[in-house]
Amino acid sequence: MPTVGWIREGDLDAFYESTERTPDPGPPREPGFSCPFCTAHFPSQSEFQDHVYAKHRVERPFILLRGQEPSAHAVLRSPLAFSEIAVSNTGHAKIFLDGAGPQQVSADKLREIIAETYQSELKFELINATEQRATPVATQYGFSFRIAEKSDLKRVEEAFREILVSEEITRNSIGSFLSDKRTQGTGKEYASGLADYCLGILIKERPKGESLTTPFSRYRELYGRALDVLKDFPRPLAKLITCIIRFALNNFENRGERTGYWELDFAIELLSDPCSASLTRPLESATRRPVCPIDHGTGRMLELSKRLTAQQRWSPILDDECRTLAHSDLFDVIDHQKAFAIWAASAWRLGSTECALEPLTQIAEVYPFSRWASRYLEQAST
Structure with missing residues (x-):
């Protein structure tokens, strides 16, 4: 019977078939986890992970x-x-x-x-x-x-006092300040932060003679930009203005810092938590002098806080004064919130819980005043 040659078994095939044997694989291995960093072997994934975390963890540098x-x-x-x-x-x-x-x-x-x-x-x-x-x-x-030289920062502050503190804030005065030779060099960024703050005041107050077309809300952007710059300068003036900006924007995260401006320090304490405000009012000094401008809205809130702090008792006249101020169309919404908060905190501190209900209702869900107003409202309602 004919055969096909290529499938015919030869001597070499017969030799391999008689000598090669596949080894017995034995029983299946237990599942396990081998560490890629050392020779350790673990039967469970949790033990393996614990080992890697304890022995081979490479933490993020910072x-x-x-x-x-x-x-x-x-x-x-x-x-x-x-x-x-x-x-x-x-x-x-x-x-x-x-x-x-x-x-x-x-x-x-x-x-x-x-x-x-x-x-x-x-x-x-x-x-x-x-x-x-x-x-x-x-x-x-x-x-x-x-990082600017101290002498350059002092020259910037000199120009600031002469041009933007002693004179009226206008677009021209801000331009004169920025073009002054004392605001150049390494102190230029410090000067730009001060200029942004003053421009924010100008846009917020909107004097008639300026014919401003910039939207009113942009003053917050300018305040924020000034804050980002001025907070990094270790100067008393920069520290004061950053605290004023934070207060103006209802940001009380840096509560506890003292600026030396009593009205501001107390207002921050009062609006952070009325029950913990305990700054002692200093004697009036004839040596006080203006060191930086404050927008009229923020200034009015500081005056209200100061005036109510001096009161020994609450009355309907104070109630009406606060209500008129809190609902005035001339203030920005964040100044309205501060007015309600000062009203509520002052009435509460003077023991007039019932008169505090109206302003507390307005700010109970408004951050950051909600941190204490909601609690006070709940106490007053029970």
């Missing part, structure tokens, strides 16, 4: 400036001491100073560079490569150093 982590793109406007800079979980850093680099430095060297830099652009990457068999963990930051 930097702290005065106890807080900066944003990925931060602007530094005040000098930092070496002790105010902390770098954690970092083996080394890769830096790019003013576009040059990269340069590899230690964590302490990076701290020295940050503490000694005043006018530069610094980009750097913190790297944690403690686990050799794992991908290094890196965090990137960018610092823009705009």
Whole structure:
């Protein structure tokens, strides 16, 4: 019978068939988890995860400036001491100073560079490569150093007093301030923050002679922009204006800071929590002098707070005064909220719970006054 040659078994095939044997695989292995970083093996996933977390965790590197982590793109406007800079979980850093680099430095060297830099652009990457068999963990930051000389800041403040405090605020006076030679150089950004604040006042007050076309609501944007800049300058004037702006915008997060402006400090305490406001009113001093302008709406709220604080008892006349002010069409909505809050807090402090009900109802759901107003309203209603 004919056969096909290519399927005919040869001597070599017969040899392999007689010598090769597939080993017995044995029983199936127990399921387990092998650590990719060492030789450890675990029967359960939870034990494996606990092992990796305890022995091979590579934490994110980060930097702290005065106890807080900066944003990925931060602007530094005040000098930092070496002790105010902390770098954690970092083996080394890769830096790019003013576009040059990269340069590899230690964590302490990076701290020295940050503490000694005043006018530069610094980009750097913190790297944690403690686990050799794992991908290094890196965090990137960018610092823009705009630290001005104290003498330049003083010259800016001199120009501010002469042009925007002693004279009327107009678009021309703000332009004169920004073009003054004392507001140039490293203090220019400080001057721009002060100018934004004054421009915000101008837009909020809207004097007839200015013929403004900018929307009224934009004053809040200008206040916020000024706040972002001025809060970073360690100057008494900058601190005062930032507190005024926060008060004007109903932001009381920095409660407890003292500016030396008694009316403002007390109003902040009063509106943060009426029952805890305990500032002692100082004696009137003839040496007080204006150091910065305040918009009329905010100034009126401070006057109302001061006036009601001096009262020893509540009366329908005070009730009517507060009601008229709180419902005035001339104030912005956030000034209306402050008026209701001052009304409620003052009536409550003087023991007139019933008269506090009306303003408490208006602000019980309005942040940040809701933190205490809703509680007071509930107590007064029971």
